[in-house]
Amino acid sequence: MNAHSDHANNISFAIVGSGGAGAMTAGAILLEAAGKSGWYGLLNRSVGPQIRGGEAAALVRLSTKPASCMSKQFDILVAIDWKNADRFINAMPVASGGLVICDPAAGDPPKAVLEADCTIVQCPIGELAKSLPGGRENMISVGLVTQLVGLSLERVMEVVATKLGSKGEAAIENGRACIEAGIQAAAGFGHAISMAPPAEKTCDRWLITGNEAVGLGALRGGIRFAAAYPITPATEVLEYLAPALASVGGALVQAEDELASINMIIGASFGGRPSITATSGPGLSLMMESLGLAAASETPIVVVDVMRVGPSTGIATKSEQSDLNIAVYGFHGDADHVVVAPLGVADCLFTAQWAVHIAETLQSPVILLSDQSIGQARVLIDKPAEVSFLTRRKPFEKADEPYKRYAVTADGVSPMSIPGQNGGQYTADGLTHTERGAPSSARHDQRIQLEKRRTKIEGFDYGDHWGVAEGDDGSDTVILTWGSLTGAAREAIDALAAEGISARLVSLRQILPVPLKALEGALAGAKRVLFVEQSFSGQFYRHIRAHIDLPYEVRSLNREGPYIIGPDEIATQIREWKAQ
Amino acid sequence: MNAPCFKASDYKSDINPIWCPGCGDFHVLMSITKALAKLGRPPEQIAVISGIGCSSRIPAYTNCYGFHGVHGRSLAVAAGLKVARPDLTVLAMSGDGDGFSIGGNHFLHACRRNVDMTYIVMDNRVYGMTKGQPSPTTEPDWDSALSPGGTGLSPFHPLVIALASGANFVAREFSGDIKACTETIVQAINHPGFSFVEILSPCVTFRPDEREWKNQVHLASVPETDDPARAARRIMTDDGMNTGILYRGRRKPYFASVSDEEGDISALEAAFEI
Numbered sequence: 072m073n074a075h076s077d078h079a080n081n082i083s084f085a086i087v088g089s090g091g092a093g094a095m096t097a098g099a100i101l102l103e104a105a106g107k108s109g110w111y112g113l114l115n116r117s118v119g120p121q122i123r124g125g126e127a128a129a130l131v132r133l134s135t136k137p138a139s140c141m142s143k144q145f146d147i148l149v150a151i152d153w154k155n156a157d158r159f160i161n162a163m164p165v166a167s168g169g170l171v172i173c174d175p176a177a178g179d180p181p182k183a184v185l186e187a188d189c190t191i192v193q194c195p196i197g198e199l200a201k202s203l204p205g206g207r208e209n210m211i212s213v214g215l216v217t218q219l220v221g222l223s224l225e226r227v228m229e230v231v232a233t234k235l236g237s238k239g240e241a242a243i244e245n246g247r248a249c250i251e252a253g254i255q256a257a258a259g260f261g262h263a264i265s266m267a268p269p270a271e272k273t274c275d276r277w278l279i280t281g282n283e284a285v286g287l288g289a290l291r292g293g294i295r296f297a298a299a300y301p302i303t304p305a306t307e308v309l310e311y312l313a314p315a316l317a318s319v320g321g322a323l324v325q326a327e328d329e330l331a332s333i334n335m336i337i338g339a340s341f342g343g344r345p346s347i348t349a350t351s352g353p354g355l356s357l358m359m360e361s362l363g364l365a366a367a368s369e370t371p372i373v374v375v376d377v378m379r380v381g382p383s384t385g386i387a388t389k390s391e392q393s394d395l396n397i398a399v400y401g402f403h404g405d406a407d408h409v410v411v412a413p414l415g416v417a418d419c420l421f422t423a424q425w426a427v428h429i430a431e432t433l434q435s436p437v438i439l440l441s442d443q444s445i446g447q448a449r450v451l452i453d454k455p456a457e458v459s460f461l462t463r464r465k466p467f468e469k470a471d472e473p474y475k476r477y478a479v480t481a482d483g484v485s486p487m488s489i490p491g492q493n494g495g496q497y498t499a500d501g502l503t504h505t506e507r508g509a510p511s512s513a514r515h516d517q518r519i520q521l522e523k524r525r526t527k528i529e530g531f532d533y534g535d536h537w538g539v540a541e542g543d544d545g546s547d548t549v550i551l552t553w554g555s556l557t558g559a560a561r562e563a564i565d566a567l568a569a570e571g572i573s574a575r576l577v578s579l580r581q582i583l584p585v586p587l588k589a590l591e592g593a594l595a596g597a598k599r600v601l602f603v604e605q606s607f608s609g610q611f612y613r614h615i616r617a618h619i620d621l622p623y624e625v626r627s628l629n630r631e632g633p634y635i636i637g638p639d640e641i642a643t644q645i646r647e648w649k650a651q
Numbered sequence: 652m653n654a655p656c657f658k659a660s661d662y663k664s665d666i667n668p669i670w671c672p673g674c675g676d677f678h679v680l681m682s683i684t685k686a687l688a689k690l691g692r693p694p695e696q697i698a699v700i701s702g703i704g705c706s707s708r709i710p711a712y713t714n715c716y717g718f719h720g721v722h723g724r725s726l727a728v729a730a731g732l733k734v735a736r737p738d739l740t741v742l743a744m745s746g747d748g749d750g751f752s753i754g755g756n757h758f759l760h761a762c763r764r765n766v767d768m769t770y771i772v773m774d775n776r777v778y779g780m781t782k783g784q785p786s787p788t789t790e791p792d793w794d795s796a797l798s799p800g801g802t803g804l805s806p807f808h809p810l811v812i813a814l815a816s817g818a819n820f821v822a823r824e825f826s827g828d829i830k831a832c833t834e835t836i837v838q839a840i841n842h843p844g845f846s847f848v849e850i851l852s853p854c855v856t857f858r859p860d861e862r863e864w865k866n867q868v869h870l871a872s873v874p875e876t877d878d879p880a881r882a883a884r885r886i887m888t889d890d891g892m893n894t895g896i897l898y899r900g901r902r903k904p905y906f907a908s909v910s911d912e913e914g915d916i917s918a919l920e921a922a923f924e925i
Contacts, residue, residue, distance in 0.1 A: 498718065
């Protein structure tokens, strides 16, 4: 995109301020107003660990087309202040020809900004705010961006009215005065980068975060119980579910730790209610033993892991895809189970619903690997289609012979009774057991039950949901990725296509069991395969390599967090590779 | 129509316990099945939840719904089940290692949470399944291979902890007194909220000295109370061998409204429209 073009199809802006300055609120207002005007876009946050006084930036990209990842560079940067900005300013480079607006009272911009090829405009944001009753610097910033990108005041005020509605009419009017002051100030910059008009709206738009979408997808799938222990960046899944579950006759219990939360959902699911919990890496580590219990006792549960930078506490507020190994291989013993990953924010809805379907149908734990980059991103999307699965546990029916809870069946799935059903009594057990559920240390029982559980997991028809294969069918170059990086890879392929370089995308939603046939089919005809993943050690590459032959030239673009791999980097790799 | 009548044997399964001959847990199993027969709830409406250890083998020996989970987490499984299915009678079973060591944190929070269920801990002051190591309730000078000469640590006081953490019903019994155990379990199940019953249940294999317990236990000399301060004083000063119901509180049990209706999520979806 060109910062000086009159009408851009993409504009990225960042609002920077120390935690508590309201940068995130400003970004959220602008994104929603853009959505109401017909544009697409997304908002992510760059925050430090401190709740107040730390660094915070709202990163927003507006687009005429659905956008699934942030831009590499920013066309506009509004700095409410520069406190701690040196800690994170390198993560938001200003585009060549971009515009930086800062308050002279806040001191000099950081070196990275001063050295960038951009226009720096001084604007007394703080003074403007002080001069107005109830004035707030973040609302002045809303006005600045409103003017610069060509949003209408009316749309912005619609959003402000809803957000500040509870604070009364005066608060809304104060907000309006600030926004108008910002608009007026920006009108004097003589520098505008307005958005190209939006495409015609063909369906309703939603504004949703990945974490909310996971929660809603789970409810669509039939989840009616959750247990919760707060952890960044998964807490919003749980905070969304608390009132949402209550509104549909379900319940959420706050647990004392992750050991309790996973065991609570195991208990609730044993009682017949589809159940979920959400956590991040440290919590998943604590849950591993009980995930094995769910596998052995064949108790359906869904565990959402919104991945963050690890190991240990790592960087709690930043994204990584480095929990693949623990999700897939973290169980002791041979514990067949399922791992899935949403292919972006919008897909969190589908993948969560699908995860519930698989868990309930297969009476198995399913781990859903989301991550901070999609979990906490707020995105404008077309209203998602209704999806319905015929989800139900294979029911217990009373018969004359004693009930066999773990009966061997053709598909490996045994009828499951629910407490209260007469004649269906059994003890669910993590001990190796007979078909009736009685504890056993016999060799044949161990073998029979392992085989039964493998049959149900590997024999299941996962349909077309294993992942996506997109782009030029004839291309011999494949970008192979998974989960949240799908959007970046897709944009890279589009950018390459515009240059006449062909590549195609294969991205996995189904991580375990590895969809062998589908993956080999999707890779047929490839000569070069570029693995793309947000992991220092290349966990995804090693996982795939352990399962299928890779008779291709293989390269890997893999990196730890916190900097997210973007479309430009992926495109550069392909471009250079193809030029060799 | 007469309500169906149940016998203790209706609550027993056909699986033979792995317990050593003379283990106190046989008596606890007997007391539980007798108590359930007294209550007269059909076995399929009762769930028995446990963790790991000798005592935690108990669910499979009943004819109720059972869950034999991982070490220390029976209370969490039981709480999830009871909140999700308030219609069921939920019993959580544990031992002193499972309940007070690895599961200690859940014990505190289960008392606080006050979900309407009954927690029975078979306390034999030793890890039996791993062949004789000191547990949180073991005397400090009890010699073992793992802690030669004793741990030197003060024993954990389950009843005090339960009371301080907010349990709504606190009792101690001796496994050998089946009649008293049965009656106390009935009372515990009937009392709303989180009921805690410690049952002194001798391990004759690794703690043969506990055979003497039958001569050492004695009925509490004072009646039960609903005053936590009085109960605390009493429990703090007893000799650990007092039996009977010591505290019966009046706290409101944990409540979550759950429904079997499918629930309409269209309003939740509409909230995301802009």
